[in-house]
Amino acid sequence: MASELRPFSIGTVRVRFPVVLAPMAGYTDLAYRLICRQRGAEYCTSEMVLDRCALIHGKLRSRLLCLDPGDHPVGGQLIGNEPEVMAEAARAMEQIGFDVVDLNFACPVHKALSRRRGGHMMRESEQVLRIVRAVRAAVDCPVTLKVRRSFDEADHECEAFWRIAEGAFDAGADALTLHTRSVEAKYAGRADWELLARVKEHFADKTIIGSGDVLRPADALAMLEQTGVDAAAVARGCLGNPWFFRQAADLAAGREPYRASLAEQRELLLEHLDAACKLYGRLRGPRIMRKFGIKYARLHPHPKEVRMAFVDVKSPEDWRAVVEEHYPA
Template sequence: MKIGNMEIQGRAALAPMAGVTDAAFRQVCQGFGAAYTVTEMVSARAVTYGDKKTAEIAAVSQDASPVFIQLFGEDPQTIAQAGEMLMALHPDGFDLNMGCPVPKVAGNGAGSALMQDPQKCGEIVSALRRSVPVPVTVKMRAGWDESSKNAVEVAKICQQAGAAALCVHGRTRTQMYQGKADWDIIRQMKEAVSVPVIGNGDVAGAQSARNLLMETGCDMVMVGRGALGNPWVFRQINAYLTDSCTILPPPGIAERLFTMRRHIGLLVELKGEGRAMREARKHAGWYLHGLRGAAEFRRRAGQLCTLEDLDRLVGDVYQRNQQEQEEDL
């Protein structure tokens, strides 16, 4: 598959998630075979103001290609200016956020609110496409609510404006992240446009990824919450799709803990120990989900302050699981 002139290897990409898909997590997912990754959403207006925190979110220098910077905003010229400025970071492309449902974004006319104004969606794509030499993609929702599922209309307009690929999350804005994703809207979009279509919503593993591809005809899937504490999901999807539906087993306790430690170690390198360990608490909780003694271990994960705390936790989790495995024999 190609996005613009860029060859994409693999069928599963990492979805942008605020507070999650920073450079550390992207690197881990890239290592497990994510076809491409997308940054946390970046405010176009903040970029033009020279905000340092925003520049940090947009940094992609340590990523393996391909990586896209996701921009959000409601003004075409501001987004175009931000894209031009961010080219200094050498992204492989830009993704436009037309799907974020949270009030602080949608309430200001950006994110999923843009789907209430399809023509403006096209204006934003066109403005950014004229200002940058790399592909521009769009991530949208099925629509604002059940009575206005207009993703197909918006997709056609965005394609006409120059979008190189389109991703649709099969939920409306009013659904937020609840209920079942509507995969039929993904199928309708695929039938309506000629650029690649990426399906998103309810992809939790290899089999659901294949089901989404088969039921909709979309070109790729994008994995969001299914990758939390589970970056090897990309390895499992790739194996299932390319090796006669081979279902790889979940990683053993050693690999799971090694991956968690590596991930949080990267966080510390990027952000410093104090800040990184606060952010690591949620990641550790996700990695430990489902393990024996998980409730107690996740409680400790919520109190992590140093890498030494993490290493003690890793040792205790490993020892506990080894002991219980021996008892089961």
């Protein structure tokens, strides 16, 4: 059944296609963003970057924060807990050329929580709002935030979420992405799309981006339809399948979702390797590609065998040999 996919706005940034690439540390680097864009993703967000890293000129900053003329509109995501540092880092992101600055108050990994960052901030709503206000005052570009429904799994009232959302929009935030699991739950259990629907109903004139369990292209359409959110963010669902966006567009138009042939997968694997070598160098690039290879193997008719082959890759030559053996031209 065909359904209408509507454009949406993040402040002054207009996005024509409402299925967007979610930020993913270790994955949504420049190389993968470009790969997804060429296959239908119109809005992408970088992996999270520690505010202080955005301020230190060096290799890490130039690798994490590099952009390309074809990589727009793009959100740059910051993680941190001090208003002044976040504001300065946001200014740096805007100067580099990011179209949107996104603030991460959602990350559930231990390293972030133990340093009072990411999801920990769901416990410090006043500090979150101080950060949003400081960043809003520091940049002209749109400012967005990524939050979870609560910190504690048992917290069903989600008071902190509502306080943060209300306060952030009052402070001039341009959009909010909600991952409807608690920080404690990390990725366990189902994402609560009913909450997403309530949030969109409450903030009817604000831009709300939904996140959680958009694992197949049909899920993206279902989230948009069932919750009314302005956009659905795809994370795990597009790892190994950058055609996800095009497939969602196909489904919405009532067409069979596109299926990439092995020859096309081959082309993508070689293109991604080149992009990774350009970004990380010939030594690190292929090692970083291993985790992508494991995901890409899912689309192959013999996923287990191909996955094992990618795990051993150490050089561009190794990668090309795996491609040569398993993906005929």
